[in-house]
Amino acid sequence: MAGMIDVQDLRVSFHADGRSVHAVRGVSFSVAEGESFGIVGESGSGKSTVLKAIAGLVASESSTLAVHGRPIAQRRTKADRRQLQFVFQDPYASLHPRQTADQILREPLIIHGLDRHDARIAAALDEVGLKPEHRFRYPHQLSGGQRQRVAIARALILRPPILLLDEPTSALDVSVQAEILNLIARLKQANRLTIILVSHDLGVVAHLCNRIAIMQAGKLVEVLTAEELRNGGAREAYTRELVEASRGFTRAVAAL
Amino acid sequence: MTAPLLSVENLSVSYPGRSGVTKALREASFTLGHERLGVVGESGSGKSTMGRALLGLIPKPGVVTASRMDFDGQSLLGASDADWQKLRGRRLSMIMQDPKYSLNPVRRIGDQIVETCLLHLDISRREAERRALDMLEAVKIRQPDAVFQQYPHQLSGGMGQRAMIAMMLVAEPDLLIADEPTSALDVTVQNEVLRILDDLVRNRGMGLIFISHNLNIVSSFCDRVLIMYGGRILEQISARDLGAARHPYTRALLAAAPSLDAPRATLATVTRDPAWLE
Ligand SMILES: Nc1ncnc2c1ncn2[C@@H]1O[C@H](COP(=O)(O)OP(=O)(O)OP(=O)(O)O)[C@@H](O)[C@H]1O
Numbered sequence: 448m449a450g451m452i453d454v455q456d457l458r459v460s461f462h463a464d465g466r467s468v469h470a471v472r473g474v475s476f477s478v479a480e481g482e483s484f485g486i487v488g489e490s491g492s493g494k495s496t497v498l499k500a501i502a503g504l505v506a507s508e509s510s511t512l513a514v515h516g517r518p519i520a521q522r523r524t525k526a527d528r529r530q531l532q533f534v535f536q537d538p539y540a541s542l543h544p545r546q547t548a549d550q551i552l553r554e555p556l557i558i559h560g561l562d563r564h565d566a567r568i569a570a571a572l573d574e575v576g577l578k579p580e581h582r583f584r585y586p587h588q589l590s591g592g593q594r595q596r597v598a599i600a601r602a603l604i605l606r607p608p609i610l611l612l613d614e615p616t617s618a619l620d621v622s623v624q625a626e627i628l629n630l631i632a633r634l635k636q637a638n639r640l641t642i643i644l645v646s647h648d649l650g651v652v653a654h655l656c657n658r659i660a661i662m663q664a665g666k667l668v669e670v671l672t673a674e675e676l677r678n679g680g681a682r683e684a685y686t687r688e689l690v691e692a693s694r695g696f697t698r699a700v701a702a703l
Numbered sequence: 704m705t706a707p708l709l710s711v712e713n714l715s716v717s718y719p720g721r722s723g724v725t726k727a728l729r730e731a732s733f734t735l736g737h738e739r740l741g742v743v744g745e746s747g748s749g750k751s752t753m754g755r756a757l758l759g760l761i762p763k764p765g766v767v768t769a770s771r772m773d774f775d776g777q778s779l780l781g782a783s784d785a786d787w788q789k790l791r792g793r794r795l796s797m798i799m800q801d802p803k804y805s806l807n808p809v810r811r812i813g814d815q816i817v818e819t820c821l822l823h824l825d826i827s828r829r830e831a832e833r834r835a836l837d838m839l840e841a842v843k844i845r846q847p848d849a850v851f852q853q854y855p856h857q858l859s860g861g862m863g864q865r866a867m868i869a870m871m872l873v874a875e876p877d878l879l880i881a882d883e884p885t886s887a888l889d890v891t892v893q894n895e896v897l898r899i900l901d902d903l904v905r906n907r908g909m910g911l912i913f914i915s916h917n918l919n920i921v922s923s924f925c926d927r928v929l930i931m932y933g934g935r936i937l938e939q940i941s942a943r944d945l946g947a948a949r950h951p952y953t954r955a956l957l958a959a960a961p962s963l964d965a966p967r968a969t970l971a972t973v974t975r976d977p978a979w980l981e
């Protein structure tokens with residue numbers, strides 16, 4: 448059965464200075480329409496690169512790489528871009544330093560020919576808990592979490608059917624994070640939104656996702672359900688290590 | 704009793720703007736010894752602002768005032784640019800919240816760390832290179848010699864964060880402000896980094912201000928915690944007692960975190976009370 452997103456044997460390598468980095472080494476999964484799929488795993492294991500390949504932002508090889516049954520072209524059409532929105536891991540780098548929040552949110556509305564710009568921008572800011580006073584600020588005049596919320600608002604403002612979220616709440620305090628996660632869950636219910644979420648926070652991933660993939664060194668080590676993750680159903684040692692480490696810092700080990 | 708490493712009274716920061724003045728920090732007072740002081744609080748509550756003010760890094764037209772800001776017997780209040788140059792990096796250091804933004808995009812990671820070493824420590828280039836590689840290895844970078852040669856955009860989020868940590872720790876500062884230092888790290892690497900910081904506090908007597916959204920880490924890693932809201936320090940409690948915090952904001956924070964062990968359909972949100980700002 449074809450899913451909303453199909454990935455078979457995905458491989459991505461980077462080449463620079465005569466050195467090659469095999470960032471993704473044969474990853475396969477598929478995400479059904481309306482499903483939320485989580486990816487957690489080691490830092491540098493290729494999670495962001497998988498998302499970028501699905502968005503057509505890096506060159507990749509695969510036997511299948513398709514969204515909605517259509518192969519992903521590196522050069523995407525306007526319609527493709529509207530379908531799929533990306534919240535990048537690094538909000539500072541993904542926001543233009545010389546654009547205010549207002550301009551950042553207005554741009555996609557202009558590109559895709561939507562109406563009622565001012566009302567939509569005001570609503571998008573309100574949705575992510577930003578106030579009117581933040582609307583005309585530049586990224587460097589906002590706090591880390593406020594910047595991240597501008598990036599989330601930009602992704603949501605077009606109401607895309609597919610969202611790729613790379614650590615969307617890592618710069619947010621838990622109270623704002625709860626509001627954003629509830630917002631995403633509401634949109635998911637109302638619009639049959641398909642989501643891939645990358646996060647280091649197992650609580651966040653298990654909250655939003657039905658199935659969760661664990662990545663290490665460019666490969667998926669296992670895919671399990673949120674229930675399995677919660678109830679000690681992990682088969683791989685690395686997954687069990689992650690679950691253990693997520694329970695907090697233990698000085699006992701630190702003293703060794 | 705010995706004097707604290709840092710003592711701060713009535714530290715305030717405001718940013719004048721077109722639509723009025725933003726009071727980013729309001730009369731913050733606290734002391735720091737050779738300990739791990741956690742800072743938690745709402746997004747926009749002034750945590751990073753407080754850190755930057757302690758390093759003299761508030762950008763113009765921001766205004767900083769305080770009735771006292773003493774670091775190791777020296778007042779930072781009237782510090783000149785030259786004084787700050789001497790303190791920053793060597794004695795006071797900050798791991799910034801946006802690591803990739805703080806790294807120089809057009810210079811190799813290794814060169815940036817080596818340069819920090821040479822600027823602050825009286826050692827040879829060869830020794831600086833050795834220390835830089837050791838530091839990358841200590842923060843669990845898998846291939847330190849490869850990362851040494853790479854540029855910031857070639858690193859993953861968590862690798863960039865660890866490169867930044869390595870750069871700030873290599874000069875062995877006396878006071879470190881770590882602003883969300885582990886937010887891009889997977890939980891096992893995160894614990895390794897916490898171990899390094901823990902070791903510096905316990906064995907080298909460093910003072911650590913640890914800004915984090917992760918209440919789990921703060922309660923298990925820190926000694927004391929400041930809870931911030933709307934530019935103010937709402938309460939200061941021992942980390943052990945975080946679970947029993949009294950302020951309604953702190954209690955609401957504890958209830959809002961999604962937990963692996965106790966799933967909920969909808970997460971509790973915070974109903975903000977204007978009275979918290981009084
Ligand atoms: N543009 C690039 N040039 C060279 N190497 C790259 C580039 N982008 C990523 N890499 C490398 O690919 C590997 C995977 O990176 P990726 O960003 O996908 O990791 P990640 O799983 O998202 O990690 P993190 O959790 O730290 O964000 C890393 O070794 C990284 O250094």
Ligand SMILES: Nc1ncnc2c1ncn2[C@@H]1O[C@H](COP(=O)(O)OP(=O)(O)OP(=O)(O)O)[C@@H](O)[C@H]1O
Pocket residue numbers: 587588589590591592593618619620718720725726727744745746747748749750751752753762800
């Ligand atoms: N240059 C500036 N001009 C105007 N306002 C600013 C400027 N820099 C920060 N602010 C405002 O000051 C307040 C405090 O910001 P700060 O970055 O200290 O928050 P924070 O507690 O670190 O938040 P976060 O957890 O989201 O990083 C925010 O409301 C922010 O919008």
Ligand SMILES: [Mg+2]
Pocket residue numbers: 494495496536613859860861
């Ligand atoms: Mg990443």
Ligand SMILES: [Mg+2]
Pocket residue numbers: 590591592750751752800882
């Ligand atoms: Mg901050």
